[in-house]
Amino acid sequence: MKLNTLTIKQAQEKMEKGEISSVDITRDCLERMRELNDKLNAVLTFCEEEAMKEAELADERRASGETGALLGIPYIAKDNILTKGVRTTAASKILDNYIAPFDATIVKKLRKAGAVLLGKANMDEFAHGASGENSAYGATHNPWDLTRVAGGSSSGPAAVVASDMCLFAMGTDTGGSVRCPASFCNLTGLKPTYGRSSRFGLVSMTSSTDVPGPITKDVADAEIVLRVMEGLDEHDATTVDAPATKISQSDIKGKKIGVPTEFFKGTDEKILKIINDAIAKFKEQGAEIVPIALPHAKYGIPVYYIITPSEVSSNLARFDGIRFGFSDTEAKNLLEVYKQSRGKGFGPEAKRRIMLGTYALSAGYFDAYYLKAQKVRTKIKNELDRELEKVDIIITPTQPDIAFKIGDQSDDPLKMYLEDIFLSPASLAGLPAMSIPGGFVDEMPVGIQLIGKRFDESTLFSFGKKYQEVTDWHNKKASI
């Protein structure tokens, strides 16, 4: 059997029994990456030599008695996560030549745990997008149908896991960037609570909602990765000293699941059927169904598309052609260095968001846009917190539709923004949320989103594990 198809848990058991080594798994993964990347365009940078060395080191660590949930497990990181000595582009031309001088805290933790970095994954430029099409290096193709998008912005991390190029991938989620591609590619995608894991060493986009999150083959693996990547970090003052995540039980008897039916209005009937089937499954397993109301959740998109561009315009100010990244040599003075380096270096969506954010924050418009959006954000957050006092989790579809055809929506930014309708509320409120495979429509995967209480990822895992015990959707693989 090809070892690249294993889950983290399966691979770990086999390594512990001495049946396989990290070098064996890593070799199979690298072979799969070479075989498929021309079709998928999911990997931007390969770390073949380094990966083989890291795998050998992991095997040596095991031989000397060390154990660990991620020891010797190969993974791929989204290209907006800094990896020391390895090119890190955020899929932007402005960072085309950028070699990260240090590791992101989560990469450092994965390295310490013995995980093996195979390469860097494609994405929407600076994580701006819901399709992967905004990459300066071309769209990622969906392993389930090469003519369709893989979802975004973590398009590459989803495509590499769905095609078994690695055992898991590390993505980032700002307004749905882990959950959307997980839904489009039949994977488990976790957005942890804001403050659960360090953002140090991520290419900043929207600092008030950015979080790193894993994309995995099942829920048990997502829990394994979270347990390694979580925790307080002195380099990120927004991390919280919360109790560590314990391995959860798949028991949901008596737990309450909130269903905001009104919020689903307008969603495709076939998608809704999948959500209703999942609710019925949870009920069968002993959960109690509680109708809830989220009348302001629908304002998540307009709020998100003020707050995000505003923070983007500020965070992307650092790309000025002075200290790193593309610098236009034709510029005649300092101002031209700024304007021309940025004009030539940024792609269309980054420019659009910088412009929108600059406008929203500019004199005379701040109160009408940014301040108003921050107040509606309070309303959305309070509403979710209030409903989560009555229930343990909230269920929604992850996406309003299946993965669309490449090119179909790329010229209509507003339509693309509406893809985030179910995703932005949890991001704005900083709540943990997870997408798990729930079925298929027109032979394409559909995800279910579970939203939990702040720092209570464990309840998400309990529901997710139970669901994956009694369904088989997550075991279905793209035939590529």
Next chain:
Amino acid sequence: MKLSKEEIQHIADLARLDLSEAEFEKYGCQLSGVLDYIDQLQEVDTDDLEPTAQVTGLENVYRNDEIKVWADDERKAALALAPDLEDGQVKVRRVL
């Protein structure tokens, strides 16, 4: 709400972005469209609400004000990314 060409130029100047004629046309239209969509926020009553800038509930996270030396290899690697260096410092074009 339609943004005028002067407004778009002003925003681009503030954002330090050099835009082509075609980009002016395109972004002008698209930004106006997005702003129209965002205007729906005005229908929400927010009179008694405080704005939310962060969601952790953390307040005043302090650290000791002490210098920590950055590992030499990382410091050098970071400096090497600059397009122009002189005496270990990043060189920029004439300002005055």
